[in-house]
Every structure is written in C-alpha cells, then in structure tokens.
Amino acid sequence: MTLALVIVDLDGTLVDSFDDIRDGMAVALAAIGVAPSDALLALSRRGVSLESYYQHALARDPEAPEERARFAAFVNAYVDHYQRHQKNARVYDGVFDTLDEIRSRWPRLRLAVGTNKRTDLARELAADIGLARYFDLIQGSEEVAKKPDPALLHLIARRLETPIEHALMVGDTGADVLAAQRAGCGAVAVTYGGWPRAEIETLRPDRLIDDFAELVDIVAGTSVSARG
Missing domain, CATH: 1.10.150 (DNA polymerase; domain 1)
Known part of the structure; x- marks a missing residue:
C-alpha cells in the first residue's frame, strides 16, 4: 500500500x-x-x-x-x-522513541489518534503525558458512531485530507481491527493491550506486533506517499 x-x-x-x-x-x-x-x-x-x-x-x-x-x-x-x-496512566515502553523516529524519518506522514474516548478527555490525557505534540489530530468519537463502526476513521481521513485507503489503523482491541477492515484501510493489532494475542488474531489483522517499536518497520516497508 x-x-x-x-x-x-x-x-x-x-x-x-x-x-x-x-x-x-x-x-x-x-x-x-x-x-x-x-x-x-x-x-x-x-x-x-x-x-x-x-x-x-x-x-x-x-x-x-x-x-x-x-x-x-x-x-x-x-x-x-x-x-x-487521572494518576496511574503511563505511556507504554518504546512509544516515545518510536514516534520520534517516525516523525524524523517521515516528517510529512500524517499521524492521528482515533479513540472511542471523548475528544476533550483524549486531548487532555495526551497533553498531560507528553504525546500531543506528535499528532496532527486527536479525535474522539462523540460526533460519529464509535469503533468498530468505521465512521471515526473516515472522519479523521477527511479532516486530514487523506484517502482512507492510504491509512493504517493501529489498536489493541477488536473494535480497532474491525473498524479498519470496514473502512478499507490497513489494520495493525498490538498484543500488549486490552485483548490478548490469541483473541485478537482471530480477527485476522494485517499485522500483529508485540512491541510498539515494530511500527517503524511496518512504515518503512511501505511506500510513504508523503515522504519528506
């Protein structure tokens, strides 16, 4: 892709x-x-x-x-x-380094957060823990049907003026995988979050990763249309 x-x-x-x-x-x-x-x-x-x-x-x-x-x-x-x-939330190991590398190697690749949380709560959390600076858009689902409905992914793609078929969804639950499949974009499932590997792999995502850092290799293995 x-x-x-x-x-x-x-x-x-x-x-x-x-x-x-x-x-x-x-x-x-x-x-x-x-x-x-x-x-x-x-x-x-x-x-x-x-x-x-x-x-x-x-x-x-x-x-x-x-x-x-x-x-x-x-x-x-x-x-x-x-x-x-909010006092116990922590960024998973490797997330900051991975986002730094992606931003450095592909500066024009668009990055977004797509969550079933309300947008204000998501933005507040991302800002508090130092993640907000990496993303072009942090979007919750109060305006549209929630994942696994694909509406949130389509909304993000429209707001970032990107065709959904050139997008990749990364998430930890069946809602993320199904939303991506229904939207017609790539689906990457992490195995360290809410759903265990044995459960989420039954949905057949395009890739399963055990560490967020593996996302760098996935991006590197594609043709990035907005390569800087």
Whole structure:
C-alpha cells in the first residue's frame, strides 16, 4: 500500500490507563445504583464505549427516552472522576522513541489518534503525558458512531485530507481491527493491550506486533506517499 496516514488508538495502544478507567467506571456504576462487579469492571480493558458499558450493566438502551437522565448521570460521574483522578496512566515502553523516529524519518506522514474516548478527555490525557505534540489530530468519537463502526476513521481521513485507503489503523482491541477492515484501510493489532494475542488474531489483522517499536518497520516497508 501507499501510506499517507497512521491512526493510532489511545488506551491500550499508546497508554496504559486501564486502572484509571476501571476506577472511573466503578464510580459511574455506583452513581446509578449498580454494584461494580468484577465482570463489569473487566470491561474496562475491552475498549467498550460508555454506551455499551451502560447496556452491559443494565440491559437497557441508553438512548431510550426513559434512560437518558440515568445515562447522563452515569457519564457525568465517570467524566468527573476521570478528569480529577487521572494518576496511574503511563505511556507504554518504546512509544516515545518510536514516534520520534517516525516523525524524523517521515516528517510529512500524517499521524492521528482515533479513540472511542471523548475528544476533550483524549486531548487532555495526551497533553498531560507528553504525546500531543506528535499528532496532527486527536479525535474522539462523540460526533460519529464509535469503533468498530468505521465512521471515526473516515472522519479523521477527511479532516486530514487523506484517502482512507492510504491509512493504517493501529489498536489493541477488536473494535480497532474491525473498524479498519470496514473502512478499507490497513489494520495493525498490538498484543500488549486490552485483548490478548490469541483473541485478537482471530480477527485476522494485517499485522500483529508485540512491541510498539515494530511500527517503524511496518512504515518503512511501505511506500510513504508523503515522504519528506
């Protein structure tokens, strides 16, 4: 493929923030009167949206008129706690060095974060841990359907004026792989995030990597259309 854009997931791919997500979900569940069971809290590693989390917890549609107030309370409790108590997130080993090398070798290659998080939360986290400077765009999914729907990837490609077929999606869950496949772009799955290798490889991503640093070789093995 001719590569012009690399889209990278945030939680579980660039950053290990699972403890903070889990803590926020425990508070959000308690706020709507649901016991934060181990089974529910385990979803924190699955890359599910707040809407999906609510559906798992209550077996109810958060968009139903009778559920909107309760769902809003759930979201507000999560966001409030997450913003005030982000303290455990850490950038995975090799991420900074890898991004430095990619930016140095291919300065015109577009880089974006594509996450099911809200954009404001994603940008705040990326800025706090020193990642924001590497990316042309940090985009959440509040404007579009969430991964595994491909809408977020298409939105990023449009905003960066890049054909989606010249893009690569890097992520740690089935949502990332399926979104890439449905969008018609390349799919790279990391094995150190929320989904174990044995599970994510069943979705047949184009590449599986055990270390983020392997992304350099993947980019180097393509024809980069925006090579500087």
